[in-house]
Amino acid sequence: MATKILTYILIISTLSVYAQNCNNPIVPDYFETFDNYLPNCWEEADEGSLTNGPMFLGLSDWTQEEFAHELDAGLGAVNINIRDLGVSDWLLTPTFDLSAGGYELLVDVALTNFDTTSADQMDSDDEVILAYSLDGTTWNALKTWNNTNQPDELGEIYFNELVNLNGQSQVRFAFYASSGSIDEGQDYDFHIDNFSVALPPTCFDISNLVVTDVTSTSATINFDSGNEFSNGDFQYAVTPRLQGFPSAPTADLTDPSLPQNFPNATFTIGNGSTTGPALDPHTTYDLYVREQCSTGDFGDWSFPVVFTTRCNDIASSYPVNIDFANHIPNDCWSESPSGDLSTGPVNTGNSDWRGGRSYTDISGTVIPSNAIRLYQSDDNEWLMSEIYDLSGSDNDFLTVDVAVTSYQINGTSFESNTSNMGSDDQIYLLVTEDGGNSWTVLDLWDVNNRPLSTGSRSSYNISAYNGLTQFAFYATDGDVDDIGIDLDFHIGQFIIDATASVEAASLENSISIYPNPAETGSIYMDISNLNNQIDAQIFDNMGKLISANSFESGSRLELINVDNLAQGMYFVKVSSGEESHTLKFIKG
Known part of the structure; x- marks a missing residue:
């Protein structure tokens, strides 16, 4: 939309011709919050100039609106939308008696993009002038705003001591909006609120x-x-x-x-x-x-x-089970589009992590997920958990389910939707105990440690963390743009559980496979420290199922003969009851 050039003039007039039924000047202190529009004894007008004043009373583009478009601010403010050329609009205050002297003027001003809270820019010849008139015709500038000093989108206070107006008995103010001759395509709103004329306090401000x-x-x-x-x-x-x-x-x-x-x-x-x-x-x-x-x-x-204020710190009552059916999982999770391991997340807000995705596990169950697309070399994206108070517990374990599939915009990926990872793609699982000033790596997924398309579960002993603790997933696609690699990294589950996760840790610590790597012959598995049956599934590097077997406790159990396997990395997903763990071996 075209830009309307803006000249706002706070005008002071000794004449009461525009006041109509409000002829008696107001002796300050005076304060207007714009809860109603038009306020009592205020007027609006269209057309005119600084030389001649307002021309047509009763019409203008000024309107009641929330200040800076913050929805929870209510309608206690006014603004004008500037989008066209050839517009001049006035908003005029009552007349004031400042003959006692010593008064000051304050008003809140802001400039935002049209109907949003975002910042915007005035055209090159837009200006906002705070001025006064002592005869209703001649107007004198007190302050001029333009595209070099415009108000910001959050709002700011303009202050003037009105020292040149001491002793004046009839004084009027107005805001005048005027478009100029240059249209540079801007479309923005100028806001005012909390207009006051009052004696300054004898008690100075902090x-x-x-x-x-x-x-x-x-x-x-x-x-x-x-x-x-x-x-x-x-x-x-x-x-x-x-x-x-x-x-x-x-x-x-x-x-x-x-x-x-x-x-x-x-x-x-x-x-x-x-x-x-x-x-x-x-x-x-x-x-x-x-x-x-x-x-x-x-x-x-x-x-x-x-x-x-922060969200309530979550005490260690078990289990804390976060699924990722929504993005973000809840209001106390957060995300950031920038930052690295040294700086932590920067500019908390939106990121390229997204919802509306899911993958299928090995049993065909659909796992809702938050996913990050890695396919170029420009991502540094954070997804941060809420803060957990781990001070009242010990023997805590964190369990996460993650997966890598080929990219798709939304919906469910299946076992066959596999993808490799780029040469320097990295996703970190991090933890902090100092409010995010420093982050410790718990795990790293990369081309050499890629999760399966059906998901990989990992458990971490976090009993060493006994205070306010926060976790984060940090994804970066590095500096290399690996042509042909376009993947989604999924997070499907995030669990803090001092009971079930102990079993997962026991499973992880009780299984070994050897020899690794292996060029010929068989690879064996040792599960002699487990008392229950386990299931073992072997996948190639693209997630294709190679074999599946069940085993009882033993110390030299043949897992697979590698003679007919192609060289490369293979994944062994071992499951026992509700817990699972993934190991790797290499066929040389």
């Missing part, structure tokens, strides 16, 4: 607010006081994302040591006792902080800092 050490129910906040003789009394408020400035504080905060440590203050909020009620897990909040200099004397609420 600054440099940051949030760290976020848990599922609490967070640490750090900021600087703006008052040199601070007594260390503050208030904070947490509200759901984009609900606007708080009407009341969540809790008081007191730091008696602040006069000595000025200006820095640090608190833990949401601990459920001294610093307010516990926060809700997996919730995005806006955080506001203000200082209380004396009874009834507060600084302004800070501009909100956004943070999201």
Whole structure:
């Protein structure tokens, strides 16, 4: 869609001709949240210019909308869509009496892509001007935005002390949107909210607010006081994302040591006792902080800092069984499209891991999966688990089912849909105990350790991890683009179980095959430490079933004669009850 060039002008007028039934100037303090449109004594107009002012009252393209298109922000804001040339639209405020002087103006502004929360760019001659008029005809710029300094998509506060307007008794403001002469194909929305004209507080605002050490129910906040003789009394408020400035504080905060440590203050909020009620897990909040200099004397609420609490840490109650019928498996799993082993996941959000896939195991059962396509040399994709609290248990085991099939967009792959892996394709199973600052490799699947098309199960003793623990699958197709290789790597099951997985580990540790590699003769299997029958299936490197047999306990059981086998790698899938383990041997 074509771009409409934008000139927003905050205009101040001494004339009340546009005010109609609102002739009496308002003596601030004044605050407008746009819960209704048009607000009382506001007007809109179409056409006009900075030289002559608005032309046709009663019409404009301004409309009520959620601020920055955040759906949970409600309709308490206004915006205008800029997509065509030849448009000029006005939004005019009431008239104000600023004769007492000392007032300041604040307004929230944002610029987004049309009807989305994404960033966008103004055309090269778009501009946003904050201006004033003292005669209703002549307009003077206070601030100009253009494509070099436009507001961001999350919103920002514009502030002006209005020092040139001290003593003026009739002052009016307006936003003016005007398209210019250049159409560069942009289609975006300009937003305003929380317009105020008021005396600044005698209690100065805090600054440099940051949030760290976020848990599922609490967070640490750090900021600087703006008052040199601070007594260390503050208030904070947490509200759901984009609900606007708080009407009341969540809790008081007191730091008696602040006069000595000025200006820095640090608190833990949401601990459920001294610093307010516990926060809700997996919730995005806006955080506001203000200082209380004396009874009834507060600084302004800070501009909100956004943070999201973690999901509840999952305690070690068994079994934790995650299937992959959905992508992602649940809201507390996450993904990332970038990062490597040294950096960990970067820019958590979407990735090329996808759902809508499945594979069939050796019995023909369909296993829903999340899959990653590897076929070029540009993927570094992460799929991260929720956080598990392993502190209350021991003897824990992690079991995962994975498979490699040929690529298809969606649906089910079968045993015959085999694929090799690229020469430097790698999928890691990783674990972290320090919140993702460092990751430890539990397993690696590559061209020499490729899972079967019908799935391969592996179990890992994780009893050494006894705190908050997170796992991740990291897939990379390396630097080499192996022509003709186009595969899906599947994750079908993710299980933490201190009972069943012990059996899997016992199975893994109780089987050996030899000689390996073998050029002629037979390969043997030792299962003398097992008391139950096992089933053994042998597959070639492309997943084709070569043989299948059942065995009782023994120390030198002939698994297969290799004389008639082609050279290469073979897989032995050994099953006992519900558990299975895959081994490899090489025919030389």
